[in-house]
Amino acid sequence: MADFALNDDQLQIQKWVHDFADQVIRPAAHEWDEREEFPHPIVQQAAEIGLYGWEFLMNAMSDTSGLTLPVAIEELFWGDAGIGMAIMGSALAAAGISGNGTPEQVMEWVPQCYGDAKKVQLGAFCVSEPDAGSDVSSLRTRAVYDEATDEWVLNGTKAWITNGGIADVHVVVAAVEPELKGRGQASFIVPPGTKGLSMGQKYKKHGIRASHTSEVVLDDCRIPGRCLLGGKEKLDAKLARARERGHSGEKQPAMSTFEATRPSVGAQALGIARAAYEFALDYAKERKTFGKPIVQHQAIAFKLANMATEIDAARLLIWRAAWMARNGGFKNGEGSMSKYKASEVAVRVTEDAIQILGGYGYTREYPVERWHRDAKIHTIFEGTSEIQQLVIARAISGMRIE
Numbered sequence: 001m002a003d004f005a006l007n008d009d010q011l012q013i014q015k016w017v018h019d020f021a022d023q024v025i026r027p028a029a030h031e032w033d034e035r036e037e038f039p040h041p042i043v044q045q046a047a048e049i050g051l052y053g054w055e056f057l058m059n060a061m062s063d064t065s066g067l068t069l070p071v072a073i074e075e076l077f078w079g080d081a082g083i084g085m086a087i088m089g090s091a092l093a094a095a096g097i098s099g100n101g102t103p104e105q106v107m108e109w110v111p112q113c114y115g116d117a118k119k120v121q122l123g124a125f126c127v128s129e130p131d132a133g134s135d136v137s138s139l140r141t142r143a144v145y146d147e148a149t150d151e152w153v154l155n156g157t158k159a160w161i162t163n164g165g166i167a168d169v170h171v172v173v174a175a176v177e178p179e180l181k182g183r184g185q186a187s188f189i190v191p192p193g194t195k196g197l198s199m200g201q202k203y204k205k206h207g208i209r210a211s212h213t214s215e216v217v218l219d220d221c222r223i224p225g226r227c228l229l230g231g232k233e234k235l236d237a238k239l240a241r242a243r244e245r246g247h248s249g250e251k252q253p254a255m256s257t258f259e260a261t262r263p264s265v266g267a268q269a270l271g272i273a274r275a276a277y278e279f280a281l282d283y284a285k286e287r288k289t290f291g292k293p294i295v296q297h298q299a300i301a302f303k304l305a306n307m308a309t310e311i312d313a314a315r316l317l318i319w320r321a322a323w324m325a326r327n328g329g330f331k332n333g334e335g336s337m338s339k340y341k342a343s344e345v346a347v348r349v350t351e352d353a354i355q356i357l358g359g360y361g362y363t364r365e366y367p368v369e370r371w372h373r374d375a376k377i378h379t380i381f382e383g384t385s386e387i388q389q390l391v392i393a394r395a396i397s398g399m400r401i402e
């Protein structure tokens, strides 16, 4: 049975991340949002205390209740979502490696997505393309095996990649047999310094501006055979099954990574929502109109009551999904439910927070407008809200819904 009482370890981690978010991240948030640059000094500090690092991620992921990771992420993103993404961005690459690699590949490459406090490194997970975001089955990036040299040759352009081009390790999902659509895809490691991988345009964004997002261009990018995640034998068997049956019944590599990480993405949105709610509540107790604090006007009080209720509802869905992910898996799209609910709640709550602050809320002097901009990405990346609804609808109906 799920038990949502946090244990001593989890409470300690919650406080530890909260203190870092409060003392280091929040004071730096406005500056890095304005600069629209990757916050290297803050990530460096996170690495020095062990918050940015593969050991922390692996420890959190090995917690059998599943709650440690969402609890930590909520605090991190309560601090700031742009800097939070800069710290969490490498985790997607690590999840892509853990989900598809052999134990030896996980041990070799996950630590390289992080480096250490002496030399911080970054990872990037490259799936999306200019013409394939939600529809990951139609990736155009090709991977061709060169038997003579035992190398894979990658060609294509990846779009919207967090840490793209500035990462040390790029995990790339590419089509080996495009006619098999998603079943013909595989994941590859592009090691640090590999020729043929370069950064394309860097996107100027609406929110999470401290997180770096770029195109990644692969131009005859040659990688050793051992960089195919899962190994050639497994891929050959999978392709043979897919050719035989039309589809293998196996999940696409990118989709399985996203499924597993959905409660964590929900927790990111939750952290932003809670930040905005707390700020708005404090403000509403101070700000007076018509002779009383605005919290004593029912319209404002009820808005805050709704914000608190929705935030708690989102957290319960996230914790349930995180627990299920570690204890038997999802049954009715619970991972998607948690991400869908939390991201929609974050957008609404941050908008309500602006409303509660009135004109002040609309200015950059107060953080709520930034939180609103930051919240929005959560209804888009790692599966849009519509795609989450699609996953849930398919799970509950058992039917194909397009």
Ligand SMILES: Cc1cc2nc3c(=O)[nH]c(=O)nc-3n(C[C@H](O)[C@H](O)[C@H](O)COP(=O)(O)OP(=O)(O)OC[C@H]3O[C@@H](n4cnc5c(N)ncnc54)[C@H](O)[C@@H]3O)c2cc1C
Pocket: 092, 124, 125, 126, 127, 128, 130, 131, 132, 133, 134, 135, 159, 160, 161, 162, 163, 205, 208, 213, 377, 380, 381, 382, 383, 384, 385, 386, 387, 390, 402
């Ligand atoms: C800041 C940022 C960071 C990102 N980081 C990464 C990263 O690190 N790695 C990575 O691989 N990708 C990353 N992405 C890409 C992201 O995952 C995609 O943008 C997202 O999946 C949506 O794809 P798209 O932009 O192509 O939209 P589209 O797929 O073109 O969708 C457009 C609209 O159509 C809707 N739609 C599409 N298909 C359906 C359907 N079947 N039914 C109903 N509605 C539908 C969508 O919900 C959306 O509203 C990032 C994106 C951003 C903006």
